[in-house]
């Protein structure tokens with residue numbers, strides 16, 4: 001089943017100062033219901049732009065994007081977003097941050113509290129409910145942001161390099177926790193990263209984008225059993241990373257050369 005259909009999308013930024021930038025050109029892609037899809041590509045290839053278009057934060061000016069058969073018209077509670085820089089309210093505690101999204105859903109107070117608790121537990125933050133973001137580590141902030149997004153139960157999760165700002169250890173931990181959460185309650189996830197290992201580990205399909213203007217260069221099936229504890233060191237995993245890295249590298253080189261001209 002198809003969840004999101006992206007059809008011939010082109011996006012040009014027209015900054016008030018400076019030249020227009022063609023960020024995306026003729027992007028067509030189908031995201032399946034409840035799949036974990038990674039978008040991979042060199043910096044500046046339009047990954048965030050594509051995610052913002054799906055989120056409804058940027059208008060689709062050329063081509064179409066539809067979710068469940070309906071063209072998107074602005075952001076909606078059906079799509080939850082998690083960005084690289086944790087967008088928590090600094091003046092609210094973890095619990096208040098998670099409750100925030102639930103307040104608009106019209107649930108009774110007790111129910112809201114129960115849902116917030118469930119998701120705070122799920123991301124391993126129980127005991128920190130009353131902490132403010134300034135009292136949390138980077139990894140904990142990102143967990144809180146994920147809990148807040150998951151609590152409203154969006155059918156689509158849009159994540160833009162959510163672990164990019166974390167140290168390697170925290171990042172590895174968060175990756176396996178996210179996979180655990182997704183396996184326990186699958187949703188349609190579009191996960192932007194420039195890290196090939198991360199893409200192969202998390203996603204069932206990896207979309208490699210070309211250097212700007214971004215296009216779909218290749219779609220690779222990475223859906224094999226990754227539950228073994230040493231999967232990251234397996235030959236199959238390594239081969240897949242090498243193959244995809246080859247594709248990304250070509251584009252990264254093009255992006256570099258483009259900058260030089």
Ligand SMILES: Nc1ncnc2c1ncn2[C@@H]1O[C@H](COP(=O)(O)OP(=O)(O)O)[C@@H](O)[C@H]1O
Pocket residue numbers: 013014015021022023041042043044045046047048049050212
């Ligand atoms: N608001 C903007 N105005 C002008 N150009 C932009 C704007 N946002 C992004 N761009 C440009 O569009 C291209 C794609 O950006 P982006 O989607 O952020 O790429 P990525 O997320 O893959 O690094 C880049 O060249 C970037 O500089």
Ligand SMILES: [Mg+2]
Pocket residue numbers: 047048049160
């Ligand atoms: Mg980006």
